[in-house]
Amino acid sequence: MATVYVFEDKNRTFGAFWENDEGAPFMFLPHYSRVATEMSKLHGFSVTARHNPDLYDVKFPELHNLAKWNFAANGIDVDLSLVSELITPMGCFHPRVWRGIPKSPGFGGYEGVAPSPLIYSSRKQATVAATSLFSGLVELFRYVEPSSTNDHCFGHRARELLILACTEVESHWKSVLLQNMQKPPASPNLGTKDYIKLAPVLRLKEWRVTLKDYFGYRFIAPFESWDIAKPSQSLEWYSAYNAVKHDREGKFEQAQIQFVIDAMAAVHVMLAAQWGPEIHTNSFMGGFSPFHIISMPTFAPNEQYVCPSVQDGIVLNQEIPFGI
Known part of the structure; x- marks a missing residue:
């Protein structure tokens, strides 16, 4: 199962990114869409970003830098030092155990689970x-x-x-x-x-x-x-x-x-x-x-649930016990 990396920006905007089993990089920005999208490896990232320390931080893997590049295109500034690994597997959640980010002025909040x-x-x-x-x-x-x-x-x-x-x-x-x-x-x-x-x-x-x-x-x-x-x-x-x-x-x-x-x-x-x-x-x-x-x-971001839509409106939602 893919390792999912998550973060919040300074405005508490939540995002996630990962590579699927075939190595394709995906990003998830639920405030804009519940659908995960494949990240773009633009020529500018491959050539320009690698030689610009403001755009490419060699202390972090290429996937993280690619995510920072793609999220920046959506107006999201990702601090790579604050990125963490998701605890609950992608597409899974603990039944009747809420994890989320409440609404605040100018921010719509985040609900990781789409109700069945x-x-x-x-x-x-x-x-x-x-x-x-x-x-x-x-x-x-x-x-x-x-x-x-x-x-x-x-x-x-x-x-x-x-x-x-x-x-x-x-x-x-x-x-x-x-x-x-x-x-x-x-x-x-x-x-x-x-x-x-x-x-x-x-x-x-x-x-x-x-x-x-x-x-x-x-x-x-x-x-x-x-x-x-x-x-x-x-x-x-x-x-x-x-x-x-x-x-x-x-x-x-x-x-x-x-x-x-x-x-x-x-x-x-x-x-x-x-x-x-x-x-x-x-x-x-x-x-x-x-x-x-x-x-x-x-x-924290790594305590959230990540249940993106994959296709045709289908949402990855699988209940798993917390393990009490």
């Missing part, structure tokens, strides 16, 4: 479920304002929403884990001791959100405290959920609004970590959320 009907179905079902939960949270805010003063308020509706949000998070955990395990689990009874394996895969501790319409409310990092030594208790909102689910009368005061908000934020993060942050802003593929992402993981 199955991916779209799972994603759409998840956004419908989340939108329903978020509507319940907003309705609760009509009666109790989200603030530090009210964080410890508790009640029956808060308990119901806490249970619903946490079971939705568990549903996501289970689906992502099962699709990315090296082999089937030894026991069908999965728990947080298993689900915490997703924390480094989805980089869950690095996601932070806040409520959109309540300026001054605290920042929320729902997975920041997740500890493998205490996989259930270290998530305070999840521990509260277990308490009020199994012992309403004895632990009713754990059904606090702060834990409801944290659990709902965890739903928001799980969707973004699987399908990208734009799932909450793209009206076609996403749904409503009362949360806004304020920080998230940054994925």
